[in-house]
Amino acid sequence: MTALPDELQRELSGLLGEAWLTDPGERLAYAYDNSRRHAMPDAVALPRTREQVLALVRACRRHRVPVIARGRGTNTTGASVPVAGGVVVSFERMNRILEIRPGDRCAIVEPGVLNGDLQTALKSHGLFWPPDPTSAAFSTVGGNLACNAGGPRAVKYGASRDNVLAVTAVTGAGELIVCGTATTKGSTGYDLHRLLVGSEGTLALIVEASLRLTPAAPxxxxxxxxxxxxxxxxxxxxxxxxxxxxxxxxxxxxxxxxxxxxxxxxxxxxxxxxxxxxxxxxxxxxxxxxxxxxxxxxxxxxxxxxxxxxxxxxxxxxxxxxxxxxxxxxxxxxxxxxxxxxxxxxxxxxxxxxxxxxxxxxxxxxxxxxxxxxxxxxxxxxxxxxxxxxxxxxxxxxxxxxxxxxxxLGGTLSGEHGIGLAKREFMPQAVDAATLALMRQLKQVFDPDGILNPGKLLPDP
CATH class of the missing domain: 3.40.462.10 (FAD-linked oxidases, C-terminal domain)
Structure with a gap:
């Protein structure tokens, strides 16, 4: 049995069918990541569409139940460990490459696409997506975006944040938002898509991304x-x-x-x-x-x-x-x-x-x-x-x-792994009080009830 309200259980079971997991043995596989930290979720959702993600977040918000986005759990900071219980949303079934547009140097993908699979699909077009973490063969694009993954190529081509044009995401308020534009130039309002990259699922759940591609050198x-x-x-x-x-x-x-x-x-x-x-x-x-x-x-x-x-x-x-x-x-x-x-x-x-x-x-x-x-x-x-x-x-x-x-030495806590659980207590040493307060205000705007990946990135006030 899980600790979720019966009403929420019925609603999400009806929404997701066999993609709603509550058996302890099934939940165990989503209880840990590569940090070796461990905490059992109350349930696991395997959505296939953005509409299911939107309905799930809205339902969880009504019941104040935590929602934790998950790729393949390759991160090393505990960012996807459900320390407060709640529902793990695994994007493994939202794994489609929706469109490759060579002339625009752009690919549109769902968050569960593996980095390695994307690179294979791009090769015949003479293109690649620059982020290449060690876990590229197994990590998802959504996970790469969540922690702003980089890798050896970042010295020339940049990390994930430098190679995303737009994202579609579901906020903690249960709103579907589109940030950025699938063009290589844009100056229309705030740079929200880059804000979401590296936010570790604490502001919104990315359900689609438009990626900037680069021609492969011969x-x-x-x-x-x-x-x-x-x-x-x-x-x-x-x-x-x-x-x-x-x-x-x-x-x-x-x-x-x-x-x-x-x-x-x-x-x-x-x-x-x-x-x-x-x-x-x-x-x-x-x-x-x-x-x-x-x-x-x-x-x-x-x-x-x-x-x-x-x-x-x-x-x-x-x-x-x-x-x-x-x-x-x-x-x-x-x-x-x-x-x-x-x-x-x-x-x-x-x-x-x-x-x-x-x-x-x-x-x-x-x-x-x-x-x-x-x-x-x-x-x-x-x-x-x-x-x-x-x-x-x-x-x-x-x-x-x-x-x-x-x-x-004038540096910072992370270049590509992110903060997660491992470094959150050190954030006040790395970020001044006024900036940290602004980060908390942004969290409140995107996630008014604090249901998205609680206990990560930002330290307790």
Whole structure:
């Protein structure tokens, strides 16, 4: 039995039929996400149409029942965990690519479309959608929009917020709204569609999105630069981002990450490597060599140990082997991991990495840093044994200090994972009181009764 009112149960069961799940075994699958946090929903809805979403939200609002939007649960912050119970609205059946308009560089999709499926559909048109999180094969476009997902390509092509033209959404007040326009330019009122991107389902439930597409470059090439230490690598990042050729990817690995990729992942890396940059450029066959030459010149400097290039796809895959070997190798250090992404100005990356390693020593826990250097967006992976209470306590205390360090360096709490449950208590440190108050006012306008994803993103007043 669930805690939902009988009247609401009957109404939503009639609305959704077999797509209204109340059996505990069925609900369990929607109780957690990739953060490993867990809370049981009272019911799960699997709508197929925006009309069903609209009717569901209106019914839940009448009974003051929480509504939690869900993609595929790949987020790491607990943003889709139903901590207050209520109804999880899973968009897995709203998974249609409604229209691809190559001439307009636009695709119109439902929120449950998988990022990877969209990319496959776009390939024959010579187009792609830039957001490419690690979970792209499994994560939904709706989920990508909810947390403003990015990935390695964001350094050149931007994150989700930069690649959406319009959204149709259902607010917590039970109103269907259309924000933005499916054109690449528009100046008609407030920029509400970009406001909804990154709001983690706390303002409205996105039921359709018009996405900005980008032509796929016909060629790409990669460089792997190995440096003596993090400072030398960070100085190279500054040089790479200051010259005219923007890399299509610029990935960073610290010394511990390089060691893991070499010793446990089998990557071909020298023992003296203190940091690594993976650099990619894309373009046409005529201009790409010039771009690579410019990036090579920028990568050179004090502390460079080696600089390898890959002119074909097979060689490129060999260079990327170090990065791909990293995540599996993390499992060799500890059974548990806290993976949070923070952002600092590019020039402050050495201070962030040095500070994180000082925390690793202070709390006696391994911490590995890697990520999207061109944006100053690093993933801090703190490794510990969740079964050891003392280690768990130290791990969470250390991560609090990581957030404080990023803020002290002029950065912010997240670049692409979002806030969710994991970082909401740190929001008053990251956002001034007046701005936080304005965010709460916006929440009140979009969701007057506070039913949408309660307990996430915004801290309690």
């Amino acid at each position: 060629a790409r090439a990669a460089l792997r630069a190995i440096y003596r230490d993090v400072s030398a690598a960070a100085q190279a990042v500054a040089r790479l981002m200051a010259q005219p050729v923007t890399p299509s990817m610029l990935e960073f690995m610290d010394a511990r990450a390089v060691q893991l990729a070499r010793d446990f992942g089998g990557a071909d890396l020298p023992a003296e490597a203190g940091a690594l940059l993976m650099i990619e450029a894309d373009g046409d066959a005529q201009t790409l060599p010039h771009s690579i030459d410019a990036l090579k010149r920028a990568a050179q400097g004090d502390g460079l140990i080696s600089l390898d290039d890959a002119s074909d796809e097979a060689a490129r895959e060999r260079l990327w082997a170090a990065r791909k070997a990293l995540s599996p190798s993390l499992r060799t250090l500890a059974p548990g991991k806290i993976n949070e992404d923070v952002v600092v100005p590019v020039s402050r990356i050495p201070e962030l990495v040095d500070g994180v390693q000082a925390l690793a020593r202070e709390f006696d826990l391994p911490i590995v840093c890697f990520g999207h250097a061109g944006n100053g967006n690093l993933h801090v992976n703190l490794l510990y044994d969740p079964a050891d209470d003392a280690q768990s306590e130290r791990a969470h205390a250390a991560m609090s200090r990581v957030f404080a360090l990023a803020l002290a």
